[in-house]
Every structure is written in C-alpha cells, then in structure tokens.
Amino acid sequence: MATFLFFVAIVIFLSASYADHTYRYNVAYPSSPFFLVRFGDDKREAKVLLDTNRPYTMVFDKVCGDKGFECTKNKHDYLYDYKKTNGKLTNKTLMDKYDYNRNFGGFLFTDVVRVDSIGCHTDVLVVDHGHPSYNFEWDGVLGLGISNGRTNIIKNIMTDISTAQIVIQEGKYNIPRKNAKNEMISKGSVVFGKLRGSTKCGPFTYVNATATSWQFRADVHIGNETLTNQKIGFVPGRPTQVPLSIYNELFSDKKATDESNFHEISFSVDGKTCGINKNDYLYYVEAGNYYEPIIDIAYPNYGYDFAFGSDFLQHYCVALRAHKSVVHYQIGFAENSARRICFATTLISSLVLGILRILV
Structure with a gap:
C-alpha cells in the first residue's frame, strides 16, 4: 500500500512539474491580440506580439520613451x-528584418524571458532605434521562430511542457463590413502543452514543417489562379501577407468601389483547402462608400511567400508541434469554434471523438 501511495505521489509530482500554461486574451476593436511576458527580475509585464517567424524576442528600450x-x-x-x-549587455547588435521600413535595431542583452512559469535564458534584441512615423502597438515581440542560436527560446519552451505543442486559437477578427453587425470584442487563447477541457478546436490534421521554420509548402489559390509550391507561414495578431507582386496586382486599390474584384486566398494540402475570403479582409468605409483590402506584403527578406494572419486564425486553430527531441516540427490545423470546417472533418468523426473524450 505504501509503495502504491509513493508511486501515486511521484506521478502527481511529475505532472505538476511541467510548465503547461493557457494564456487568454480579451481585446476590443481596434486593439490587436497581445501576449504577456516578463523579463528577468522585472516584475512588470510587457504586452508583446506572439510571432512564429522571428527566431528572437525583442523589446523596446527605455530610450524609446525619450x-x-x-x-x-x-x-x-x-x-x-x-x-x-x-x-x-553583449557586444552584438541585430537589425529586425520582419517589419519593413520600421528600421528596428539595437543591442542584444543576455536575459531571461518569462512565459508564465517558464524561464528562457536567451539573448534579447533590445530595440533602441526605429521609425517614429510607423505604428507598432505592442511593447515588443515574443519570438517563437526556430534557430540554433542563442536567441532561440522555442526549444526551451517545448522541453518544459508536458506535450511539445503550442496551440493558437484567435477570436473574432473585427473588421467593419457593409450591412453587417460588427463584433467589437475578440477573445482568444494560446495553450502551451496538453490541451485540456473545451478548447473549441476540432481534430487536428498535421503537415510537416520545414527543418528551420514554422512554415510549410503547398499550392496557394487566389481566385482562378494557382501558385504552386509556395512557402506558407503564419502571422498571429496581424493581417494576412501576400507577395509584393500579388499585392500590387490585386490588393493595392485602397478605395475600391466593386467588391467582386476580391477573391478567396487559400492553400491546398492533400487535396483539401483552408483559407479566407473577401468577407474576412475587406474593410468597408461607410463615409466614402468604398472598400479597402486589409492585406499586407510579405517582402522577400521575410523568408516566406504567404503568411496567414488573424483573418485566417479566427476560423482555424493552428498547432505548432515538436517531437521531444525538438528536431522535427509539424503544423496542425483544426476547425476553430465550429465556425468553419478544415480538412473536411465529418460530423460522424466529430461525434466519435467527442464520445471518446467523455469515456477517457
């Protein structure tokens, strides 16, 4: 009996030792989703952008307030x-390459990035110069990109949680539409580790990511046009990004009078399709009676062709999964809050999985 109780105590201790964490946000339009982190011994919290592409975390230096x-x-x-x-302070500097024209750069500081109970010892880009004419509403960026350098934190996080997986589930993407009720509140979550309880994410289907990024290759469809073997990433908290040539051709008209010229943007994996349509990204300006596409540019130095943002993530949960060795990566897609079915998940399979969850 004593041996059994000792075994149970060990199991409970091991379960509790993992740093699983669910972060939830609740923001009102026009604010964007943010994530809370702390740095080192500082008790203050910073509101940062969750970024799956940058292999470094960055934060604005106190000189930016002068x-x-x-x-x-x-x-x-x-x-x-x-x-x-x-x-x-290290003797190394770094220029951010992911926000075009903002010229973010500064020194690297060795510090601890604290994600709830996870402490990641890393080099942080402390931005001491940028561009005062450009908007960037967050205090910095939590970089979950993949690298083998000292700025990497994703391997630290994945090894500290019970299941090497991070699930991003965004809420409603608020964008004014013509003759439609506009929801002003958006609620979402980011789960580090094992999914527990009701996540409102359907069953996940996974694809292999590239060896060095949370990106994968697939065909992208825009209207009747298909672009083959495109490198696709994600930009939580931001609009979808497309190549400069596509942007200039299809999305550069910021005062469009005919919405029929705007099409679905989607990708195909194994013959199945996920994407966004004009209702997700087309902003209706009532005062001028015109449409403005809220689409950004994926510049060549970003390292991907397309990146799907909050307009996409309101429909789909995205999971970033690593094997325990943290050398092989996969990206998962699932229906988000029953808004839209991804990868043709059937009603029967959903019912079966629901029954299994109850039994387990």
Missing part, C-alpha cells in the same frame, strides 16, 4: 531597463 528618440508612433507602457531585469 522625446525625440521615439522608436514608433505609439506610446509603450513597458520599456526595457536592464537595471531592473538584471540583464547583461
């Missing part, structure tokens, strides 16, 4: 102070 030295056009409630975090 008049004449603004790094963005926004006021940031959190600004990094190495004296408060106990961070250490």
Whole structure:
C-alpha cells in the first residue's frame, strides 16, 4: 500500500512539474491580440506580439520613451531597463528584418524571458532605434521562430511542457463590413502543452514543417489562379501577407468601389483547402462608400511567400508541434469554434471523438 501511495505521489509530482500554461486574451476593436511576458527580475509585464517567424524576442528600450528618440508612433507602457531585469549587455547588435521600413535595431542583452512559469535564458534584441512615423502597438515581440542560436527560446519552451505543442486559437477578427453587425470584442487563447477541457478546436490534421521554420509548402489559390509550391507561414495578431507582386496586382486599390474584384486566398494540402475570403479582409468605409483590402506584403527578406494572419486564425486553430527531441516540427490545423470546417472533418468523426473524450 505504501509503495502504491509513493508511486501515486511521484506521478502527481511529475505532472505538476511541467510548465503547461493557457494564456487568454480579451481585446476590443481596434486593439490587436497581445501576449504577456516578463523579463528577468522585472516584475512588470510587457504586452508583446506572439510571432512564429522571428527566431528572437525583442523589446523596446527605455530610450524609446525619450522625446525625440521615439522608436514608433505609439506610446509603450513597458520599456526595457536592464537595471531592473538584471540583464547583461553583449557586444552584438541585430537589425529586425520582419517589419519593413520600421528600421528596428539595437543591442542584444543576455536575459531571461518569462512565459508564465517558464524561464528562457536567451539573448534579447533590445530595440533602441526605429521609425517614429510607423505604428507598432505592442511593447515588443515574443519570438517563437526556430534557430540554433542563442536567441532561440522555442526549444526551451517545448522541453518544459508536458506535450511539445503550442496551440493558437484567435477570436473574432473585427473588421467593419457593409450591412453587417460588427463584433467589437475578440477573445482568444494560446495553450502551451496538453490541451485540456473545451478548447473549441476540432481534430487536428498535421503537415510537416520545414527543418528551420514554422512554415510549410503547398499550392496557394487566389481566385482562378494557382501558385504552386509556395512557402506558407503564419502571422498571429496581424493581417494576412501576400507577395509584393500579388499585392500590387490585386490588393493595392485602397478605395475600391466593386467588391467582386476580391477573391478567396487559400492553400491546398492533400487535396483539401483552408483559407479566407473577401468577407474576412475587406474593410468597408461607410463615409466614402468604398472598400479597402486589409492585406499586407510579405517582402522577400521575410523568408516566406504567404503568411496567414488573424483573418485566417479566427476560423482555424493552428498547432505548432515538436517531437521531444525538438528536431522535427509539424503544423496542425483544426476547425476553430465550429465556425468553419478544415480538412473536411465529418460530423460522424466529430461525434466519435467527442464520445471518446467523455469515456477517457
């Protein structure tokens, strides 16, 4: 009996030792989803953008709050102070390549990025210059991109949670549409580790990611046009991005009078399709009676052709999964909140899985 109780105690201890965490956000339009992190010994929380492409975390330095030295056009409630975090300045600098024209750059500081109970010892890009004319509403970026360098935190996170998986489930993407009720509140979550309870994500189907990124290759369809073997990523909290040539051809008209010229953007995997349509990205400007496509550009140096954003993630849950060795990566897709069915999941399979969950 004592041996059994000892075994149970060990199991409970091991289960509790994992750093699984569910982060939930609730934002009102026009604010974008954000994620809360802390740096080092600083007790303050920073509102950051969750990013699956950057293989580094970045935060704005306290100099960005000085008049004449603004790094963005926004006021940031959190600004990094190495004296408060106990961070250490390195002799390395880094220029951010993912926000075109914003010119974010600065020194790397060795510090600890704290995601709830997970502490990631890493080099953080502390941005001390940018472009004061451009908008960037977050205090920084939590970079979950894949690399083998000192700026990488994804391997640390994946080995600290019970199941090497992060599930992103965004809420309603608020965009004014003609003759439609506009929802002003968006609720979403990010789950680190094992999914528990009601996530409102359907069964996941996985595809292999590339060896060095949370991206995969598939055909992309825009209207009647098909672009083969495109490299596809994701941009949570932001609009979908398309190549510059596609943007100039199809999405550069910011005062369009005919919405019929805007088409579905989707990708195919194993003959099945997921994507967005004009109702997801077409902003109706009532005062001028015209349509503005809220689509961004995926510049060549970003490293991917397309990146699907909040307009897509309101329909689909996306899972980032690694094997315990954290050398092989997969991306999963599932229906989000029963809004839309991805990969042709049938009603029968959903019922069977529901019954199995109850039995288990």
